[in-house]
Amino acid sequence: MQYRVLVVDDSKLARMVMASAFRRIRADWELIEATNATDALEAISTQAVDITLVDFNMPGTDGLELVGLIRKTHPKMPVAVVSANVQTEIISRARELNAVFIAKPLTDEALAGFLSGAALRLKNEVK
Amino acid sequence: MTIDVSALSEIEQDVIAEIANMGVSRAANGLRQMVGHEVLLSVPAVNVVTREAAARLVERGGSSKLVAVQQSFEGPFSGRALLIFPAAQSLELVRSIVGDEHSLEDIIDLEHEALAETGNVILNACLATIANVLRQTMRMSLPTVVRGDGDKLFGVQSDPAEGNLVLFLYIDFTVKNREIRGFIALLLDLPAVAALKVIVRDFVAGIEQQAEGHVG
Numbered sequence: 616m617q618y619r620v621l622v623v624d625d626s627k628l629a630r631m632v633m634a635s636a637f638r639r640i641r642a643d644w645e646l647i648e649a650t651n652a653t654d655a656l657e658a659i660s661t662q663a664v665d666i667t668l669v670d671f672n673m674p675g676t677d678g679l680e681l682v683g684l685i686r687k688t689h690p691k692m693p694v695a696v697v698s699a700n701v702q703t704e705i706i707s708r709a710r711e712l713n714a715v716f717i718a719k720p721l722t723d724e725a726l727a728g729f730l731s732g733a734a735l736r737l738k739n740e741v742k
Numbered sequence: 743m744t745i746d747v748s749a750l751s752e753i754e755q756d757v758i759a760e761i762a763n764m765g766v767s768r769a770a771n772g773l774r775q776m777v778g779h780e781v782l783l784s785v786p787a788v789n790v791v792t793r794e795a796a797a798r799l800v801e802r803g804g805s806s807k808l809v810a811v812q813q814s815f816e817g818p819f820s821g822r823a824l825l826i827f828p829a830a831q832s833l834e835l836v837r838s839i840v841g842d843e844h845s846l847e848d849i850i851d852l853e854h855e856a857l858a859e860t861g862n863v864i865l866n867a868c869l870a871t872i873a874n875v876l877r878q879t880m881r882m883s884l885p886t887v888v889r890g891d892g893d894k895l896f897g898v899q900s901d902p903a904e905g906n907l908v909l910f911l912y913i914d915f916t917v918k919n920r921e922i923r924g925f926i927a928l929l930l931d932l933p934a935v936a937a938l939k940v941i942v943r944d945f946v947a948g949i950e951q952q953a954e955g956h957v958g
Binding site: 704 | 752753756757759760761763764765767768770771774780781783785871874875946949950952953
């Protein structure tokens, strides 16, 4: 099963690192990118996004605020917050929003774990 | 060397900001554990500016009386990392680390040592993350505490041989529920910027190669 994944990060480097990891782990999945919350919400409402990965520290609306907005329309979508900000408050706010927390620098193992879990959840929802 | 160091390309600026952001975010967790409150961070700003302009930026909060913990680092590129607070907040920071039960005299006694140790934890976490991401080794000096205005912190009017333009990267932070705010800043002189540009270019090429290598 192939899925469409939205990556939201204001940093081009971070999006490149993510795309590079996807080509190793899930080369057949479709990746779309957004650089801010507005573009991310637009993509989610128009492009049938299955999974979203969101950076935390972005100008304007931050990643956790964005996940809060996504949850209003997509309460079950697999979402991960990706950040080097490993403070307990950030991780627990991500969990409260039913999002997985992935630490930066990104590793293939951490991303692969999230994507496997997400794929299982999406498969079970279809059944 | 023909690299233009007076300007950073968009991707160079992006890579440096993102890697520094990782470093500072990791460092914020160290500070969070020390003060017991969440540390809020701004998005990083990266610019090549004069030392004077860097000095004005850190005084922008309205206070020119600053206290900073600084550590020099050396490696493929060298520079200085600084943790900067308005001087008036230095005791509040120390109090939030050692606990409210201590007397003002104790806090004043502890101030210098506590600042140096805090700076050491935070700046090391920041630079170690940056070094690890770039797969470089960096040596750090011991922390020193410096008091004065922005000009003193950034060596304005010091040895002109040091050059006036620097790469200045800073992130504001605020400790939630406490009257504590400050900056984490990295300062690189121009030869270091030239070296950093080469490392950044190789780093980006490495990301692209990793992905292609696996497919092929």
